[in-house]
Every structure is written in structure tokens, then in C-alpha cells.
Amino acid sequence: DAKTTQPPSMDCAEGRAANLPCNHSTISGNEYVYWYRQIHSQGPQYIIHGLKNNETNEMASLIITEDRKSSTLILPHATLRDTAVYYCIVRVASIPYSGGGADGLTFGKGTHLIIQP
């Protein structure tokens, strides 16, 4: 899987849009961009994923640049409950994943998003 780079922490005011950047300059053509988050002491939660087009669901929007080397996760109206560590993960689309025999997700350090009241 391609490596990703995220800022270690970010602040955002409650009610504003939170924009979380991710760089994945070595992404290859068959790799998707996935976003997960982990609220303290809970299991990770899937948010959204995309290949090259922008995607939106009930939780967030994902904007992927045309060259696919970076992306931004947008939480349109952040609430205090959105305080969490957000992980950007790039991984192949094929099943089963053939990289090193492991089909799991590789979680980096992520971005600790703190929503301020």
C-alpha cells in the first residue's frame, strides 16, 4: 500500500467545516483512498472511500485531486462528537490483497482532530 502523510493534529470550531488533508504521492492506479476515524477507546469507524472521483455520504465528503496525489476529507458541520483520530489509508482494490499476504488495513499515526466549543 502507498504511504500517506497527515498533519498530527488540527483544531476546528464547532459548527464549522473541518478539512483534513492527506498526501499520498506514491499512490498507484489500482489503489483507493479510505478514511477511518477512531474516537477514544472505541473501535475504528469507516467514513468514506474513493478511487478518483469526489465522493459524498451522510458523514463526509472526500475530495481527491486530479493527479490523485492528495485528498481532503471534509466534515461539513463539525460537532464535539467528531473529536477523534482520523486515518487516511491507501490500499489496493483487488481482493484478496496480495501485498505480503496480509489483507488488513495499515494505520499510520493519523490526525488528531479536536473540535472546540
Next chain:
Amino acid sequence: NAGVTQTPKFQVLKTGQSMTLQCAQDMNHNSMYWYRQDPGMGLRLIYYSASEGTTDKGEVPNGYNVSRLNKREFSLRLESAAPSQTSVYFCASSEGVKGRNEQYFGPGTRLTVT
């Protein structure tokens, strides 16, 4: 629809004891996974099962065994617990089809080995 459930939520073991962590999903997913998360660290894959009847090692399989009992259930066994296995264990599942392999996680089991 409970998603992914794990039992127990908490467990304390003495070194050398054995136990089995249980995981079940009700989403009819093909693939299931076991991860561990040490304090301040990211998740590391222990074992996974791409489909019913198959299991494969992940990044940190030593000291663990798994059983894919049926499509719903995937258990993780510690045969002889060691303090280094003190961690939070997460089970996850996914559809396991191309482009639809986002993973859904359970609430975790917090294991302490003394």
C-alpha cells in the same frame, strides 16, 4: 442489526493462562480480521479470514491461533498468555469484494496479562 460484536469486553489473565476471544458479525460479510492496538499505537493485523474456511497470518501472528467457525464467527485464541499480549483487540469484517472492502469494527476487548 448489531454489526460486529465481541466478547468479553474486559479480561485479566495470568501469564500462561489461555483464553478465546469471540467475534461475530451479522452483515453477511465474507472477510473477517483480528487486530491488536497497543497504547498510543496504530492497529496491527494478527490474522484474517478472506472467506469462510480460510485463514491467513497477518503482521503479528505469533502466540495466537484463529478459527473461522462459520461465516458469522471468527475467534482468536491465546494458548499461553504473556504480558506482551496486553492490548486492546479489535475484530472487523468486510464484504470482501472488489471496491467494497471497507472494514467495520467491533467495540474491542481490553486484555491485561499479569
